[in-house]
Amino acid sequence: MTPLAPGSTIGILGGGQLGRMLGIAAAQLGYRTEILAPDEEAVAAQTASSFIRADYQSRIVLDDFAHSANVVTFEFENIAVDPVTYLATKVAVHPSPAALAIAQDRAKEKQFADDLGGRTAPWARVESLEDLQAAIATIGTPAILKTLRLGYDGKGQVQLHSADEAESAWAAIGARPAILEGVVPFTHEFSIILARGQDGAMVSYPPPWNEHRDGILARSTLPAPAEIAVHWAEAATLTGRIADRLGYVGVLTCEFFATPDGPVFNEMAPRVHNSGHWTIEGAVTSQFENHIRAICGLPLGDTGITARRIEMQNLIGSEAENWHAALLEPDAHLHLYGKQQRPGRKMGHVTRLVR
Ligand code: AMP
Numbered sequence: 001m002t003p004l005a006p007g008s009t010i011g012i013l014g015g016g017q018l019g020r021m022l023g024i025a026a027a028q029l030g031y032r033t034e035i036l037a038p039d040e041e042a043v044a045a046q047t048a049s050s051f052i053r054a055d056y057q058s059r060i061v062l063d064d065f066a067h068s069a070n071v072v073t074f075e076f077e078n079i080a081v082d083p084v085t086y087l088a089t090k091v092a093v094h095p096s097p098a099a100l101a102i103a104q105d106r107a108k109e110k111q112f113a114d115d116l117g118g119r120t121a122p123w124a125r126v127e128s129l130e131d132l133q134a135a136i137a138t139i140g141t142p143a144i145l146k147t148l149r150l151g152y153d154g155k156g157q158v159q160l161h162s163a164d165e166a167e168s169a170w171a172a173i174g175a176r177p178a179i180l181e182g183v184v185p186f187t188h189e190f191s192i193i194l195a196r197g198q199d200g201a202m203v204s205y206p207p208p209w210n211e212h213r214d215g216i217l218a219r220s221t222l223p224a225p226a227e228i229a230v231h232w233a234e235a236a237t238l239t240g241r242i243a244d245r246l247g248y249v250g251v252l253t254c255e256f257f258a259t260p261d262g263p264v265f266n267e268m269a270p271r272v273h274n275s276g277h278w279t280i281e282g283a284v285t286s287q288f289e290n291h292i293r294a295i296c297g298l299p300l301g302d303t304g305i306t307a308r309r310i311e312m313q314n315l316i317g318s319e320a321e322n323w324h325a326a327l328l329e330p331d332a333h334l335h336l337y338g339k340q341q342r343p344g345r346k347m348g349h350v351t352r353l354v355r
Contacts, residue, residue, distance in 0.1 A: 004070055004296040006030030009049070011069030011091070013056065013084070015042025017337040017346065018272050019075035021280070023047040025288035031296065036065050043338045044075065056083040066090035073250060073295050077103050077270055078150055094198075094249040094295040095270045102246070103270040106148050106179045113254075113265040116241045120265050121257075122182040129170045135180040136163045142183040145169045147176050159183070184264050186257035190228045191220075192239040193276040195290035196248045198297045203290065204236050205283060205303045208312070210255070210275045216344065220275045222282065222310040231256065231263035238265060251276070251291040274314065278351050279303075281333045282310035307331075307353035320347035331355065 004010075010026050012019045015037030023033040024047050032049040035042055036056070045051035050068075054061040062083055066072070072093045074084065077100060085097040102108045107125045114120055124135035125148070136143065141163065147156035158172045160180075189212065194204035208220035209228055223229070239254040246252075253273035257264040276287035285293075285301025293300055315323065320341060326334040329352065336348035 003298050004031070007032070008070040008296070009034055009068055010292065010295070011036065011065055011072040011087075012044060012048070012075055013037070013072065013079055014075035015039040015044045015051075016075060017043055017339070019044030020047050020337060021277075021288045021335075022073070022075060022272065022291060025286060026292045028289070029292055029296075029298075031292065034065065034068055036061070041340060046338050056080060059086070062086055063090070071295050073291070074100070075271060092295075095252070096247065096249070099246045099248055099252075099270045103268050104149055106146055106267065109268050110179065110265075112242065112245075113238065113268075116238060116245060118238045118242075118265040119262055121184045123179050126178050126180055129167060129175075132166050132170050132178075132180060133163070136160065136166055139180055139182045141165075144181050144183060145173055145178050146181065147173050147178050149177075184257045184259060184266075186259050186264065187227045188225065188258040189255065189266075190224055190231075190235070190258060190263075191253055191255045191273060191275040192232075192235050193251060193253050193273055193279070193287055194236070194239045194243055195251045195287070195294050195300050195303075196243040197294045197300050198249050200244070201300055202240055202243060203300045203303045204239065205276065205279060205287070206305060207232050207235065207256075208275050208278060208310075213316075214344070216316060216346070217274045217314055218316070219314070220278055220312045222278065222305060228258045231258055235263040235265075238263075239268075242268065250294045251287050274346070274349075275312075277335070277349050278310050278312035280335070281351050281353060282306055282312075307355050309354035311352045313350050313352070314346055315348040315350065317341065317343040317345055317347065323348065326350045 009032040034050045035045045035048045036052045038055040126132045158169045189210045190207040196202045209224040211219045253269040255266045272287045279286040326332045331353045333351045
């Protein structure tokens with residue numbers, strides 16, 4: 001493992017706030033960052049050393065990007081796998097395209113967790129209305145129909161309360177390949193955020209309690225309540241097994257439901273995660289820094305917490321208009337992403353520490 005020397009360039013695919021915060025962490029460690037994204041408003045470009053505004057499909061652009069970067073990573077998981085695989089033939093890419101492909105497919109990620117001894121909701125892959133009806137007969141209702149791909153923040157999914165709703169649910173998700181999942185009677189939601197280095201070393205953060213509103217993360221709180229804390233070790237072990245099996249390098253996030261029977265794996269994200277934003281001030285080393293350390297072959301940093309209580313609140317849509325109020329709170333840390341305001345859009349977050 002030869003560490004990437006400070007001054008080297010990290011290529012980041014994607015132009016959102018995660019890339020923005022990765023860029024800030026990379027700059028702190030002396031690296032340059034280059035963003036490749038098609039977005040007119042690529043907020044990651046505002047904190048990067050350079051920006052190529054182009055789509056991900058042009059080989060000429062990818063060749064140029066691979067040539068200028070010493071290592072490449074991505075900040076969102078809905079990027080097509082093809083360009084990432086192509087880049088991996090020219091330059092080191094972390095996490096690997098294989099990890100990305102699994103995380104993009106709800107059936108593959110559930111199967112992966114099942115195969116490693118994880119607990120998942122009862123689920124079945126469905127490709128037609130007949131498949132859906134058969135799956136409802138086995139799994140029962142209430143259940144949730146989720147498109148196999150391109151779902152995030154509760155998008156591309158619909159809840160079924162009875163078998164009569166099969167047809168309307170199938171139409172609602174656009175008759176696309178999907179999975180049907182039994183509704184898990186959870187008490188809390190939480191996530192395990194883990195970093196794995198090129199040498200296989202792993203560190204993970206204490207799990208935050210994640211509360212969602214309208215399918216979007218609203219708040220993450222630490223320390224998590226006892227209903228989550230009892231599942232910490234089991235959930236972290238599964239996440240570590242997933243990372244090891246994939247030969248994963250970088251930050252990996254797995255989301256879980258806390259139930260009286262144990263932690264239920266919901267999904268994985270092959271990247272830094274919104275439920276880990278609190279680590280910027282609330283942990284000794286942030287998730288962004290640990291991702292940069294991992295992909296650059298550096299030793300991983302301490303994941304211990306820096307306060308007795310930590311709360312990260314997302315600023316969604318018009319909530320960001322109150323940004324000024326957060327500055328008047330002594331232990332609040334305001335982060336704004338520089339985005340144009342739209343309803344339902346993650347505009348920023350505030351992390352509050354109780355020392
Ligand atoms: P996902 O897109 O899978 O992260 O789902 C978005 C949110 O929907 C989750 O954070 C949960 O609040 C809820 N949800 C998803 N799947 C289930 C399930 N099988 N049982 C209960 N709630 C679920």
